Amino acid sequence: MDIKRLGVNQEELLIQMALGPPAKDLAEWKTMLKYLGVCRHWRSVATKIVYSQAFIELGIGSTGYSDDEYYKDDDLDNDDFDISLPYESNSNIELIASVCKMYCVRALSMKTTCVIDSAFLCQEIARLLKLNPTYWITVNELIADFSKAEPLLGAKSSGLNRMSTTYYSLAETIFKHVPNITIFISRLEYERNACTLFVSYLANQYLPRLYSLSCDTPLLLKSRLPLNTLKIVDMMMVRNERGQSLPSMNGGDLKSISLRKLPYDYSWGSFHYNLATPASIEFVSLKYLLVEYHRGSDEDNKAVLEILKTERPYKYQLLFPALEYLTILRTPLNCDVLFTETNFKHLRMIELHGDVQVLNACTRLKFDTVDHLNVIARIGRDYAEKEFYYATNHLFGKVKTKSKGYLFIEIPMTNLCPTAVTWFGVTRLFLYHAKFTTITALVPLLSGLRELNLYNLTFDGIPSYNLDISDRKDLLENVIPNLPISLDSKMTELCLLIEGDSMAPENTFIPKYFLEKAPTLNYMLLDYLSYTKEYLDALQGSYPLVRITKSPN
Structure with missing residues (x-):
């Protein structure tokens, strides 16, 4: 195949690539892919014969790849592989859809790689999904990343109404043309009301069809969503307004929840301590819980310590009466706030990851007996020996069974x-x-x-x-x-x-x-x-x- 022909008919060329690379000269094949202008993930796919399940990531805007990066981090052996395609012109949208159909895409990620108008992003995503419903029949996971999208500017009321209409339309398009979706992941800036309206509308209208919902906003805690229809919820709470009250919520039949990226700073402290009214969230059937914290700066750490020194009554509770598996990643000093007045009577396994603070913090957890306790602790040179003994004796002294x-x-x-x-x-x-x-x-x-x-x-x-x-x-x-x-x-x-x-x-x-x-x-x-x-x-x-x-x- 002549390199000079590249770019004349990209779709035809990609279809020919699907038949397999030339047996004699693989290096020349990779060179052609470089001239084609696709990224390293797509090159890996095109040089691989077996196509089982693909994950396609649509970068709306600049690809972010340089020529030198085309040849880095090859991985041609994984059954699950990524296809990352730049979206640079209107003519590429049909090509992207045909690639999705060709490789039986199971997960679709729609994101911005540069600052772009969010209305345009929604419009292009909707146009892609409407091309042919058969293209998306194998997709069960959808990621919508609006973290770099810019909302429409103008008057608050008119701008919000326009964006609300846009997001509502996109939500309807997604669930109409991706019929088998069971996992939805959104990465939104919760301070932008239009984005939260999109998730709220989507969740309330289509939540019974989902198995797992992931959201990087406190929306799931601030709204009364029917979470009892879900099995897994991933809440990435980036921040919370100071003094905001939370409603009581029942998790229903929810089996697994992940509280990710909880900021280790003053806003997280205020999330617990400065609530206007008491709030109680009970997950009556929850069995799996993962909690992950951000690493904070020295200033953030000092702020948390100052909060802990003040005497404020606990006004916020998370209740997990049926919890069996608890995983805590990078635990801060105030992790026990998550489990105030909660006794883990049915807990079977605790897994703790972190430095020495994970030991100190978790000595304040309340549990009767645990069959399986996993502690991954990195002990620094400045850690006192007796404190290490105290923490580990406290934790393992509660492990009554020799499991x-x-x-x-x-x-x-x-x-x-x-x-x-x-x-x-x-x-x-x-x-x-x-x-x-x-x-x-x-x-x-x-x-x-x-x-x-x-x-x-x-x-x-x-x-x-x-x-x-x-x-x-x-x-x-x-x-x-x-x-x-x-x-x-x-x-x-x-x-x-x-x-x-x-x-x-x-x-x-x-x-x-x-x-x-x-x-x-x-x-x-x-x-x-x-x-x-x-x-x-x-x-x-x-x-x-x-x-x-x-x-x-």
Whole structure:
């Protein structure tokens, strides 16, 4: 195919691409795609034969890609792939629709890549959807991103009325021409009333058809939407007006909710404390809850602390009487405000992600018993040892059953030596990047964990190279024997991600030692960076349970 022909008939060329790239010269094929002016995602699609499910993203405006980016981050192996097409002229709209039909698009993202009039964006999206309903028969997920759209200017009343009519028309078009939509995600600026009217109208009229609704505004909390018809709601609350009251709301049969991007600043504090009237939101059937916070600046953190020092009665409640699974990402100091006067009687699993503050904050959570407690904490050098013990003992002391809980700790310091730890609910222990200055520092830590009923133990990043003779002796005589493993151990999984040189004697000793000491092992993961192929082959031949995760250099 001649490169000079590119641009003459783009639609015909894309159809030819769907038949597969030329077998002899793939590089020339990619060059042609570059001249065609499409982005790297589309190039990946065109050089891939298997088309199962596609995700198309329509960038209304500038594509934002430079020529150098066409050749970055190739991923031709994923079954789910993205098609990102620039929308630069009216002639491209038919081409975009034909591409969607050709690749059985399952998700459609409509967004602006530059500041553009929102009325024009709605008009073009509607025109695209009206081309042929059969193009969108496979689409079940729709993303409407108006974050960069500019509303019409002018008088407040006339401008709002015009935008309301525009958004209402778009909502009707979406649900008429995308018949199988079950997931709707909106990214809107809630301060722009026209955008919130669009979501409100859409939700009230078409909510029973949706399985999941995601909105980046507090609209779901401010309006009485029939959420009982949904299974998943994702509320990305960016801000809230100070002193605004919230109505009581019943979540009905809602099973899962995600509170994302809660700002860690003063406005979030006022969202809880400065309400004009008390508000109570109860989700009677909710089982899954995810809470995610923004990282705030130092000024924001100080503002939150000032709020916490003031004595204000709680006027806001979130009630989750049936909650079973709770995930908290990047928890701030005042996370307990979310769960005021709530006792998680049915909670089965808590998963906490964050730095040391996640431990402190979650000690204020109220729950009776938890079967599965996952804590992912990154312990900094400036964190006091006794505070770490207090927080973890408080959390794991509530885990009454010996189920599959795990503690994932990143320890970049040498003086963490628990001697009175009561993590009796922990069955999986991860020590991540535990790069101690000396191997000897591991001995008290392992001694304190000896009574754990572990079934999985993972060490990631324990150094064994560049050790002097005394350190290697410590590794063999002190560290290994003090691991919490005995002949009657119930441990079934062992992961040793050890950095070491190829023929270090301690590395040769480690796998043999564990296989002899832990007869119940059915899985051993080793991550040696520089073993010789001959040694690995011999090791696997003698001990078939050993798994090698990295190829030797």
